[in-house]
Amino acid sequence: MKPSNPLPQPSDWDHVAEWYDQQLQDDGQTHHRKVIIPGALRLLGCAVGQRVLDIACGQGVVCRAIAETGANIVGVDASENLIALARRRCRYPDRELYLCGDARRLGEMPGLLPGSFDSAVCILAIQNMTPLSPVWQGCRRLLKAGGHLLVVMVHPCFRVPRHSSWQWDQQAAAEYRRIDTYLTSEKVPIGMHPGQRPDITTLTFHRPLQAYFNTLSSAGLLVDHMDEWISHKSPPAGKRFTALDRSRREIPLFLALRVRAV
Numbered sequence: 001m002k003p004s005n006p007l008p009q010p011s012d013w014d015h016v017a018e019w020y021d022q023q024l025q026d027d028g029q030t031h032h033r034k035v036i037i038p039g040a041l042r043l044l045g046c047a048v049g050q051r052v053l054d055i056a057c058g059q060g061v062v063c064r065a066i067a068e069t070g071a072n073i074v075g076v077d078a079s080e081n082l083i084a085l086a087r088r089r090c091r092y093p094d095r096e097l098y099l100c101g102d103a104r105r106l107g108e109m110p111g112l113l114p115g116s117f118d119s120a121v122c123i124l125a126i127q128n129m130t131p132l133s134p135v136w137q138g139c140r141r142l143l144k145a146g147g148h149l150l151v152v153m154v155h156p157c158f159r160v161p162r163h164s165s166w167q168w169d170q171q172a173a174a175e176y177r178r179i180d181t182y183l184t185s186e187k188v189p190i191g192m193h194p195g196q197r198p199d200i201t202t203l204t205f206h207r208p209l210q211a212y213f214n215t216l217s218s219a220g221l222l223v224d225h226m227d228e229w230i231s232h233k234s235p236p237a238g239k240r241f242t243a244l245d246r247s248r249r250e251i252p253l254f255l256a257l258r259v260r261a262v
Helices: 014-024 030-044 061-068 080-088 101-110 134-141 211-217 241-250
Strands: 049-054 072-077 095-099 117-123 143-154 164-169 174-179 186-191 201-206 221-228 253-259
Touching: 014 080, 030 061, 030 117, 030 143, 030 221, 030 253, 049 061, 049 101, 049 134, 061 072, 061 095, 061 117, 072 080, 072 101, 080 095, 101 134, 117 134, 134 143, 134 211, 134 221, 201 241, 211 221, 211 253
Parallel strands: 049 072, 049 117, 072 095, 117 143
Antiparallel strands: 143 253, 164 174, 186 201, 221 253
């Protein structure tokens, strides 16, 4: 019998795990602390005793923040090295559990029972996975009816790898975002050490919004709230400060989709 064709492999983060962990440490980078984690906790509304799943949890930076609320968190990641680092940084052993597994095969993981989670998160990770549908289907299987999944990503409308950039309009004295392509889905290698080690890369997958909304809906997950979050970093002082700060406040960096299991 011919073996079935395997699903495409996810982005492999094992070879950058130590570097990534050093960047985030215990509490994440400033965008985690000032934008991502506060926004995620607000939209999730975690409560003591709730059971939350973190899909592609990495080294556990979001898991630790969720566990601090009193919720019980299960973090899943395909990288054995990242899971080992998450376990090493664990703060609440009675509320944090880390498992190594493929986010596209959540329903096959031992110990993850159907309808056993109140909510789930996938934070800054879905753009490193393909295809989408198995991720959503597995998550829907594990969520209770009415449970929520929160997906946070770099905003695909305004950040298209290799096809978008900041530009300056001299006549209007304004900064704007140039978008050369958007609707075309694309796989792009991203250098993890810009200017240092061009050979060390991970993969990112650009997709238009319709790819997310349509695959979520097909899996029984309907968007009930959407947030667009701006960068927390102010531009440097100077004569262009007002214009640069206006573009920062008007063009979001992150997209948050909260979806409900129906």
